[in-house]
Amino acid sequence: MTRTDAPAGEVLETSPATGSPVPPPGLTWRQKLSHWDFRFSPYLYVVPFFALFLVIGVYPMVYSGYLSFFSWPRYGLTHGEGVGFANYGHVLADPVFHKAFWNTIGIFVLSAVPQVVVATVVAAMLDTPLRGRTWWRMSVLLPFVVAPAAAALIFGSIFADKTGLANEVLRAVGLSGVAWHSDRFASWTAIATMVNYRWTGYNTLIILAALQAIPRQLYEAAAIDGAGRVQQFFHVTLPSIRPTMLFVIITATIGGMQIFTEPRLFDTNLQFQGGANYQYQTLTMYVFNTSNSGTDPYPRAAAATWIIVLIIIGIALLNYAITRQVQRRGER
């Protein structure tokens, strides 16, 4: 903040020790008030957010951490005795948790990678002088408006094993149908398709915005140097939108680790365990189901949550390391 930001007609001095403005002695009450306003109001503005964040963000996290060290009687209203790290041990040793981990990673890879690639290509195509541009741009966002539950219901009937549209089409062209719910890889693909349906358009628009900020002279210069459309895309477009791409990748990663609605509504198992053989149970589904189980429901779910937090932190750090590498290469 510079001096010129101070209200006109007021004299403020910067104390050399702290660097913050200190009211010189002998100011009037109004001047002091104005000074305090200037100094403390910003904090007051942000207090509501942090107060809310403490209540609905930090407190549940801390409490679930606390809870993860206790037992919990079924239908009890409060926790039982302390059990140390037993709940963590239970979750880490649970083969279902291991399956859920790999399912989540698998669905994430199958959704995030095609999503970003397709979004980039579609955005590049929308960035050309099309007839009815706005109409095309709006229509890519349309799937995003569809409620996830509605999308999951539609895809649920498309991917029904015996009578679904997907298998009808496959059979019509002479192929055998795919066991969408019982084959692990097929179920990941089906769920990833739902995710991609919803999120590709959203990412397209973000990338499109970045594309439009690229100076057109760069393309002209490239064209003069003899670069074709494809070369322009790889040597001008992609390097220019790198920060936006990273944003898209990071949000897709977080979304991928939290995936719940799609596999839950895709589920044909009456226990909602993500397929009869846990083929597509994700980590968040694991937490949800654990909180419904008979023994120590909440503490075990809390332990699982904290393990997932650690996993996400690990992935975030990995993301950060890769990002820095990519940025550095870009700067050269």
Add this chain to the structure above:
Amino acid sequence: MRHSTTRRKAAVGAALALVAGTTAACGGDSEASQASLGKDDVLTITTFSDFGYDALIEEWNADPDRPFSVEMTKIADWDPWKQTLTQKLQAGDGLTDIVAVEGDAMPQFLSEGASDQFADISDPSLDDRWVEYAYQAGQTADGKQVGYPTDAGPEAFCYRADLFEKAGLPSDREEVEAIFETWDSYFAAGEELTAALPETKWYDSSGSIAQAMLNQAEFPFQTADNTIDVENAELELVWDTVTGYSTTLSPRVVQWKEDWTANFTNDGFATMPCPGWMFSNIKSNAPEVKGWDIANAFPGGGGNWGGSYLAVPAMSEHQEEAQEFASWLTDADQELAAFEAAGNYPANVEAQESLAAENATDPYFNDAPTAVILADRAAAVEPGRPYKGDMYSDILGLFQTAIQRVDEGASPDESWETFTQAVDGLS
């Protein structure tokens, strides 16, 4: 600008008050205060599937003399509602004044600790209102009444007479009873039909046949002292039979899901175990299909599938009114109305008697005498079979899932191993 300081402070104050208010609301008051309801106040109830209450509640709300009005939430299926119910009970908050509970899950809500979450709705004047075993199954060991029985699930067999005819099987209601005499005759006829009609399977799903056989077992999952025991001969017989016929007689679909529903209209199967409440499911899944009929027989005698309860959670602030309304809903006239609306066979003795006297028939099922059939089937039920311990519903879910794995192509041995592991994980 300076003049706005006070306003700004007021805004911050308001925001903080809002936060404080929210926190207080989250805490809630643990003692549910009982307030009586006025004419315009609303009593809430949650049911699942179709309890046949729509018209009854409409009627109640239209009546100017009713003491309060009622609002019903209908959940499509029991399984998700079971999860919600369990969670809200554990949270001690967020349930309606009356909740519907499926019969198989009743034992777990009666167990120690869980039953504290419900109000005691015992009323000595109602002692002889319901069939004895149904009434007692809604009671804890020390006599606290948790639920009023809404219906019972005596099972008959529904079948497609048109498909039977096509396959050269007898299709007349009286003649087919021989087919549904024993499990052996039942499966033998199935092999005949599937040989004649390769596109059609014998029953609707492996799960429903497993359920039917389980309902005749004595101690399928737990012994009388609630020790979990799944390695017993009774359960192994069910397992071997159902998984053995998985590839030949079963369409290998999961009950209540898309593929199962589709089979009703594309001749996907020819028979299904049929408690009264299944009637409305068949009608809504296959409104156009002609040929459905009901046999007054069940392999190996009888069986009771389902039958639900109305319970009042302790967290309800209107327990007295809730009990009053639950009592009204389970009285003879209302259980009769529910039978007419949804086929739910009453657990109410008086309603059962008047159904038998009335000799009701159902045109959809080729004028089958539904009242007589269900009364006969109810008489064939052996009370107390199967024994349902506190983990019955949980293990049943895992068992059905194990069968689903075999239907999906897993080897029975492998699936059984996963099942026993999951059962071990319950404790």
